[in-house]
Amino acid sequence: MPYTQELKELIKRVEATRPARVEMARRNEHYPALSMEEREKVLEKYHPDYQKEGRRVVRVGPNKGDLFQEEVADLLESRSMLRPQRVDLSQVHYETDVLIIGGGGAATSAALMASEKGAKVIMATKLRHGDSNTVMAEGGIQAATQECDSPFYHYLDTVGGGHFTNDPKLVAALAHDAPLSIAWLEELGMMFNKLPDGRLFVTHSLIFKALASTILASCCRKWVCKNKIFRIFKRK
Ligand SMILES: Cc1cc2nc3c(=O)[nH]c(=O)nc-3n(C[C@H](O)[C@H](O)[C@H](O)COP(=O)(O)OP(=O)(O)OC[C@H]3O[C@@H](n4cnc5c(N)ncnc54)[C@H](O)[C@@H]3O)c2cc1C
Incomplete structure (x- = not known):
């Protein structure tokens, strides 16, 4: 689908203001992140999952009573494609x-x-x-692999990022196993970006910081020592 005229205008605006933003980034200056209320407003206005129209309640099945987009609700209410009478369970x-x-x-x-x-x-x-x-994953993984980091901080950040709604046992398992999983993946041949001395390359991600308390909360990892968020990168 070609870009709409409106989108083309927006692209021009982004291009025109890019040099100023690059200069800002070089000075290590960044635009302040939106507050939770501001984010909520933007999501309500533009995000399809936040739209009230085009949704309805599912009437049957395990999702009965849940609100979904019309198309998803139709799918959830449709008949199974399996025909039990054609399946002979005595034949293994x-x-x-x-x-x-x-x-x-x-x-x-x-x-x-x-x-x-x-x-x-x-x-x-x-x-x-x-x-x-x-x-499809972009490549960032959250795990306490650095000297001044620990699964303890990973746990606290994840629970806080999830607004205290996460299952504590699952978060504890995630935070504890994360460094072991990284080591296991390496053993299997996964190539991570590394520093010349062999340590994992980690970085401070503004995007992750912005999303830390929203959508990706339970995946986000913040290093409290220097208020940095560590992301380990898969080599592309
Ligand atoms: C664009 C993108 C970028 C992302 N970037 C990151 C990132 O940087 N860092 C990060 O931590 N996470 C990231 N994620 C999220 C991350 O990729 C997922 O959370 C994670 O891969 C989920 O793994 P999974 O094995 O549980 O599910 P999936 O990888 O989705 O695997 C599900 C499998 O189940 C199969 N399946 C589904 N339904 C059926 C069915 N009915 N019958 C049989 N098989 C079925 C699918 O075909 C698929 O093989 C990203 C996701 C996307 C889409």
């Missing part, structure tokens, strides 16, 4: 110890770990193995 085609549904990072990790322990594993995924959000 495949046998396995562990059946994993999906083929993204979580599924693949589960499959690798189960098979390392000697279990027979079958993965069933709707597309090709790897067709998933995991391969």
